[in-house]
Amino acid sequence: MKAAILGTGSWASAFGSHLCHKWERVVLWGIEKQQVDSINQTGTNPDFLGNVALPPNLRASLDLADVLLGAEIVFVVVPSQAVREVMNQVAASPAFQAGTPVVNMAKGFEVSTLERISEVITDELTNAGLRDQHPVAVLLGPSHAEEVAQEQPTAVVLSGGPDGDWSHWQTWIAGPFFRVYTNDDMAGVEIASGFKNIIALAVGMADGLGAGDNTRGTLMTRGMFELSRLGTALGGQQETFFGLAGIGDMITTCISHHSRNRNFGEAVTNGDRTPEEILAGSVQVVEGVHMTRAALKLSDKLGVELPITKQVHDVLFSEKPPRQAMRELMERQLRDEFGG
Numbered sequence: 636m637k638a639a640i641l642g643t644g645s646w647a648s649a650f651g652s653h654l655c656h657k658w659e660r661v662v663l664w665g666i667e668k669q670q671v672d673s674i675n676q677t678g679t680n681p682d683f684l685g686n687v688a689l690p691p692n693l694r695a696s697l698d699l700a701d702v703l704l705g706a707e708i709v710f711v712v713v714p715s716q717a718v719r720e721v722m723n724q725v726a727a728s729p730a731f732q733a734g735t736p737v738v739n740m741a742k743g744f745e746v747s748t749l750e751r752i753s754e755v756i757t758d759e760l761t762n763a764g765l766r767d768q769h770p771v772a773v774l775l776g777p778s779h780a781e782e783v784a785q786e787q788p789t790a791v792v793l794s795g796g797p798d799g800d801w802s803h804w805q806t807w808i809a810g811p812f813f814r815v816y817t818n819d820d821m822a823g824v825e826i827a828s829g830f831k832n833i834i835a836l837a838v839g840m841a842d843g844l845g846a847g848d849n850t851r852g853t854l855m856t857r858g859m860f861e862l863s864r865l866g867t868a869l870g871g872q873q874e875t876f877f878g879l880a881g882i883g884d885m886i887t888t889c890i891s892h893h894s895r896n897r898n899f900g901e902a903v904t905n906g907d908r909t910p911e912e913i914l915a916g917s918v919q920v921v922e923g924v925h926m927t928r929a930a931l932k933l934s935d936k937l938g939v940e941l942p943i944t945k946q947v948h949d950v951l952f953s954e955k956p957p958r959q960a961m962r963e964l965m966e967r968q969l970r971d972e973f974g975g
């Protein structure tokens with residue numbers, strides 16, 4: 636059995652290491668020679684996963700055809716805004732064999748089209764005339780790469796369309812420390828996974844302002860309310876938002892010191908660098924920044940009010956001071972808890 640993983644970042648490396656327990660061959664595709672060489676020659680990926688030792692059967696390659704050739708499944712683990720470009724190359728490759736499922740693991744929406752990432756993948760397969768040959772799914776949930784690499788018990792959700800045998804793949808992806816649930820609400824799973832990063836940015840900003848647990852709990856709870864309003868408007872099921880990809884990932888991301896979105900929010904409150912400068916200094920992707928743009932556009936388009944998202948957006952893109960954003964949230968008109 637061979638798995639192809641697109642990406643050589645934190646999550647691709649940690650997930651690939653996990654798969655190596657069960658799969659004979661796991662090959663990562665990268666675009667940066669230094670990362671590929673490091674994985675193959677030293678068995679580490681220092682830029683993305685510190686000194687964690689990667690298993691010897693985890694290989695990396697710069698050659699996409701080499702990675703795809705003979706792979707029974709393809710996992711997409713690059714930043715959400717890069718997925719279209721990457722899938723365009725995959726769909727054009729003669730090594731991409733018919734029947735291979737494609738599984739999105741990126742968390743976010745494409746900002747330019749406001750599509751979910753599985754929709755972006757589907758678009759690219761359709762454009763290449765391959766849609767009928769490749770079932771599409773998502774594998775998402777509370778799964779910090781650093782902890783998966785340490786084999787900390789983790790649970791995620793595999794959600795795909797009716798054309799895939801997902802219970803078969805569930806068995807192949809699961810392991811003793813990596814529990815996989817299925818869920819047929821692919822839209823809900825994807826929306827929840829992207830949205831929680833916005834709330835993590837808000838919690839990070841609150842932490843940076845010295846706020847306490849009352850504030851964190853409030854932001855997460857009201858963030859869940861925003862998620863369920865936007866998510867149901869986009870076709871997700873309410874139940875999904877109270878599952879692993881919803882409240883599970885919301886809690887994990889908002890409380891964790893591993894969360895680059897929470898940490899980014901906190902860094903913004905320092906005031907010594909602008910959000911763009913902080914972003915430029917980060918080797919790793921901060922998906923919540925893109926997702927904030929996408930969610931605010933969706934909020935305007937669908938007429939769904941997202942007060943926390945709006946304030947995060949204004950801090951990131953309109954130079955609003957975080958303390959003012961917090962005050963404006965607190966001073967909104969008083970109302971019924973679930974009335975708006």
Ligand SMILES: NC(=O)c1ccc[n+]([C@@H]2O[C@H](COP(=O)([O-])OP(=O)(O)OC[C@H]3O[C@@H](n4cnc5c(N)ncnc54)[C@H](O)[C@@H]3O)[C@@H](O)[C@H]2O)c1
Pocket residue numbers: 642643644645646647665666667670683712713714715717720721740741742743778779780781918919920922
């Ligand atoms: N890190 C985690 O714990 C984690 C967990 C679950 C999901 N995710 C999601 O997985 C996705 C990837 O996250 P990550 O943490 O691995 O990111 P990362 O920043 O650690 O790595 C990103 C990788 O994508 C590659 N890349 C960037 N642009 C590319 C392009 N145009 N073409 C090809 N490759 C490109 C980079 O070279 C790098 O190997 C994100 O959407 C993230 O939200 C991450």
